[in-house]
Amino acid sequence: MPKKASEIWKQVDRYFADALIAPSDGFDDALDANRTANLPAIDVTPLQGKFLEILVRATGSKRILEIGTLGGYSTLWLARAIPNNGLVVTLELEPRHAEIAQKNLEVAGLADRVELRIGPAAQTLATLVREPAAPFDFIFIDADKASYPEYLQWSLKLSRPGTLIVADNVVRDGKVIDSENPDPNIQGVRRLTEMLSAEPRLSATALQTVAGKGYDGLIIAVVLH
Template sequence: MNQQLFEKVDQYISTLVAPEDTVLQETIQSLEEASMPQISISPTQGKFLQLMLLTCKAKRVLELGTLGAYSTIWITRALPADGKVITVEFDPHHAHIASQNIAKAGLSDQIDLRIGKAMDVLKELIAKGEEPFDFIFIDADKPPYTEYFELALQLSHPGTLIICDNVIREGKVLDENTHDEKVKGVQRFNQMLANHPGITATIMQTVGAKEYDGMAIAIVK
């Protein structure tokens, strides 16, 4: 694997079609300053999500795993003025930094940041009869991805696009004897995806500025 080349080409692509403005740059910087992990999506992945959002004319979005709101900002910027995002983060420190970044981006009116465990918030949204979402981005803890997806389906309508990040994990997904709970989580998830009658799905391998990984993309039938 030529990681250096992938990074250079990713830089080339992002300079061309996915340049970061100061808000996005400062969001990444804020993670460093707050001692948070640099595990946000890349600019090219942010632009990819925007294209997917535009393709399905998304207005209502659910995101699991906010971190510093880097992906949330990319997502919200692809929505119409009356578009809304609910984003879920269980770490209060991450949520605090995220809400500062959302305010700096001028997007506080469109983004509803919920502090809590993704599983609890999903169940709460279902119990309250929340209107279905047009687009769901799953990027929180990996072991319960299957359960998150099943619950997300209950908050979907035919045509809802569901994208789940980090499902290849540097190819570790091929290791049937793994003891890594994250890898086991995505193996179980990928298998479910392959057999689920209610969706059509694929998995795209991703290389670039981030480590070798992949995104699952599913459309609800």
Template sequence: MYASETAWREVDAYFVETLVDEDKALIAARESGQRTTMPQAEVAPNQGKLLALLCQMAGARRVLEFGTLAGYSTVWLARAVGGGGFVTTLELEEHNAGIARTNLREAGVAERVEVLVGPAGESAQRLIEEGAEPYDFVFIDADKPSNPAYLKASLELTRPGSVIVIDNVVRNGAVTDPASEDERVQGVRAVLADIAADARLDATSLQTVGSKGWDGFTIVRRAR
């Protein structure tokens, strides 16, 4: 039985080599994450491919992303929606947004992506107030204490049938601790409780191990 983090990384590397076509633009975007304010925080290549597949399975044409960094997942999502689709991605730091814009141009998808800079909650509220067209797919991967607020905004900006994916929900197992003093853990617990209490939503969470360690994600479908 293999249980080490080394084995997890080796398995991820095998899956990526076998199934994931990561071209030069994606590799450059992933590697440029080292220059952002949160190095190595981007999703793994096989996770990026998963987001793209989920997006395509949902038939998404409009995507909203909370948390851009270097734009690695943004490239995956922008390619998934195709030439007629559009991605709005929300990034706190102008420094990160600048790196992301360069990567989006190099990947050939800049024309279908808008990077909004500033606190994600405020940017999302502006979209709500402007009456933005509903999004078909939402990826929440920003500051974890704000997860409940991001979910609330997402429900204002989606429609029945939309899919919401929330990243980093396991926190190395700390998510099970109701007394945790980690605000990120409490942010995850709070958003899961909100999902469970909302009759419009159907969801599940999955644990993952791999190149990103022990973590996981929640997939939500808005039923009505």
């Protein structure tokens, strides 16, 4: 991407974040903790976190499923948006990431709203279906992109009519349009898109985004029946 364009995106991000997110509301301590722990720098941006919070509040969601916790930054935004009797179930593969996420939740005073499950997401999702877990109102998919099609299938089993499903990082710097690209992350997103197109139970759209982290986007789908 042109250097000038990426710098403008960062400046615009900072402008709106400074204007719309109070310092006390941005969970800066969690971002600092994630950086100190050398976690991958792939958290949602503060503005994107606020977007998730707004979606949850607007839909009145009480039960949330998050696939991919990392250090819990997006989890914090989701947990703050639900009422005191709500619950975020978040799934993380790496025990070390989960440990850091748990500490971030405790520091923010939101740990009582979150159930953190550790292990491969496909296995944990299967466990949720077997339990069976009550349907979720909101599902945020932000884990390994190659497995997005599988995560969508499990999400449908854990949803209800009206459930909102958001899948992050689907544009892949524009590379998603390259059908021959061997990157499993890109092929995973392409298979996800094909599934959404063919699934009569879902109505979906995609939004391209530019931000401090670069050029990407997300898919938003609603369960119709």
